[in-house]
Amino acid sequence: MVDIHSFLTEYKKRVDERLVAFISALDITEKLKESMLYSIKAGGKRLRPILLIAVTEACGGAFDKAMAPGLSLEMLHTYSLIHDDLPAMDDDDLRRGLPTNHKRYGEATAILAGDALLTLAFQCLAEAPGLNDEQKIALVGKLARAAGPEGMVGGQMDDIDAEGKTLDIRALEHIHLRKTGRLLEYAVEAGAIIAEADADVRRKLAAFARHLGIAFQIKDDLLDIEGEEAVIGKRVGGDAERHKNTYPGLLTVEGAKRELERHYQSALAALEAANVSSDVLAALTRYIIIRER
Numbered sequence: 001m002v003d004i005h006s007f008l009t010e011y012k013k014r015v016d017e018r019l020v021a022f023i024s025a026l027d028i029t030e031k032l033k034e035s036m037l038y039s040i041k042a043g044g045k046r047l048r049p050i051l052l053i054a055v056t057e058a059c060g061g062a063f064d065k066a067m068a069p070g071l072s073l074e075m076l077h078t079y080s081l082i083h084d085d086l087p088a089m090d091d092d093d094l095r096r097g098l099p100t101n102h103k104r105y106g107e108a109t110a111i112l113a114g115d116a117l118l119t120l121a122f123q124c125l126a127e128a129p130g131l132n133d134e135q136k137i138a139l140v141g142k143l144a145r146a147a148g149p150e151g152m153v154g155g156q157m158d159d160i161d162a163e164g165k166t167l168d169i170r171a172l173e174h175i176h177l178r179k180t181g182r183l184l185e186y187a188v189e190a191g192a193i194i195a196e197a198d199a200d201v202r203r204k205l206a207a208f209a210r211h212l213g214i215a216f217q218i219k220d221d222l223l224d225i226e227g228e229e230a231v232i233g234k235r236v237g238g239d240a241e242r243h244k245n246t247y248p249g250l251l252t253v254e255g256a257k258r259e260l261e262r263h264y265q266s267a268l269a270a271l272e273a274a275n276v277s278s279d280v281l282a283a284l285t286r287y288i289i290i291r292e293r
């Protein structure tokens, strides 16, 4: 049996150390570095880099080759959170248990810290040690697609536009597949590319990632209703206040929990079919649906 909490603690520690070292070593304006490090050090779960590394290892690839792509993904994710919290977007005061970046450093610096983390993510990926040029080009292109207008940014745009309107479940899923799902799908695909997994394994892992992404978002919506602010590190109840479309809002809490279970089971079935070393990935999937933050 995998002890997922020990696994997460150990891998998070390694990711945290390398992230802080990477940014601290940059020869850049102090204020910008401080504001980038503030959000990086605020302590997220590091689920995306850990998933990327775990998939690499499940497909027989090396931890060391996955580290830089994992760091790159966490930098990009942190940029999205900094920008999402800005007054022009969600206007949040609290993130990862601390005042949001713009509350601490002001809006201009927060925007630039986000921009810096977004661009640094691609620098880090393009210079990743141990990967060949073909792998790097594939990863850079796929990360851009996952994060850009066809992915997270497009999903965020539609999510903002949908506030106050009632969507059906298909439209909601279309938003979340891009806003939250694409980066998680990228994490899985990147791990498979780094480990040079064959096309059939990659296809089956893609199905796993899709269900995992939706499950992650449903759980996120449920935590916004049932979670504890002190544990989550951000305000709860914000979705309802902003009249956001959520899974519990459309399906009721019980309905959302059933949908969560359905995607969890489908994710496990796809993982089983991929025929990789799946114990850690199955445990990670379970963690994602039972997490309290």
Ligand code: GRG
Binding pocket: 043, 044, 045, 046, 047, 077, 079, 080, 081, 083, 084, 096, 152, 153, 156, 179, 180, 217, 220, 293
């Ligand atoms: C600003 C372009 C742009 C996009 C923002 C990611 C995002 C899109 C918005 C964040 C709002 C939100 C609550 C999204 C739902 C899922 C999500 C990404 C939650 C945060 O990710 P976690 O739980 O956070 O992995 P930590 O802090 O642990 O890294």
